[in-house]
Amino acid sequence: MSEELGTAPLTVPGVDPEKLLEYIGKLDGVSYTVISREGLPVYIKGEISKEEAEAVAALGEEALRRLEDSFGKLGGGRVTKLSVDVAQGRLYVSRLDGGVIIYRAIPRLADLLSEVIERLREQRPVKCQNCGHDLTLETYKCPRCGKTVPFIARECPHCGANIDIKRCPSCGVPIHSDGTLAKPPKAPIILGYIASIAMFAVGGAAMAINPTALPAGIASIVGGAIIAGGTYLISKRI
Numbered sequence: 001m002s003e004e005l006g007t008a009p010l011t012v013p014g015v016d017p018e019k020l021l022e023y024i025g026k027l028d029g030v031s032y033t034v035i036s037r038e039g040l041p042v043y044i045k046g047e048i049s050k051e052e053a054e055a056v057a058a059l060g061e062e063a064l065r066r067l068e069d070s071f072g073k074l075g076g077g078r079v080t081k082l083s084v085d086v087a088q089g090r091l092y093v094s095r096l097d098g099g100v101i102i103y104r105a106i107p108r109l110a111d112l113l114s115e116v117i118e119r120l121r122e123q124r125p126v127k128c129q130n131c132g133h134d135l136t137l138e139t140y141k142c143p144r145c146g147k148t149v150p151f152i153a154r155e156c157p158h159c160g161a162n163i164d165i166k167r168c169p170s171c172g173v174p175i176h177s178d179g180t181l182a183k184p185p186k187a188p189i190i191l192g193y194i195a196s197i198a199m200f201a202v203g204g205a206a207m208a209i210n211p212t213a214l215p216a217g218i219a220s221i222v223g224g225a226i227i228a229g230g231t232y233l234i235s236k237r238i
Ligand SMILES: [Zn+2]
Pocket: 142, 143, 144, 145, 146, 147, 156, 157, 158, 159, 160, 161
């Protein structure tokens, strides 16, 4: 059952709530999403009846409020999220401006979604280091299991596949899940080989010219070999 009670009128600073809901709607593994304001559901989507959504909405805001009261007495700050393990998944309650968003998803996905919402709230987007494209609300299709997952996932929350490196949907460059470039610039690798060749040459020349320089020459050649080996390993890792 899926029902929308009007549009979602809540906001996360710096994000269009429609975009957030559209993003959640694309992901596999979310059973339901409810947005509630003053304990009443204003948006319901997924495998949840209206009655269940009302119960979840009332509970969600009440739970956050009570937690905040308790933490307040202990000198704590504002409570922004709450997670509970429930049958077939994890229930998250996250505070938005003027209400809360509640969703149930498989645990690893629920944690990723929570990270996305926290990033939106704190205005810490994940951006492609090459083109600056905002990846926070991008999705990715896992090549192993075919499920649509958050772009920021380092491993697939469904099948566990390593999906840390993928192409930026905007510029196509291989990047890590945090937006950093997957391929380091080539210059350090070339410099590494040049340095090792130089050390071989210096070591060899030292030994040829002056036999007493044997230990220094050997040390130089060994150093050159270590740098060459290290550079080779780094270049293979890319
Ligand atoms: Zn997968």
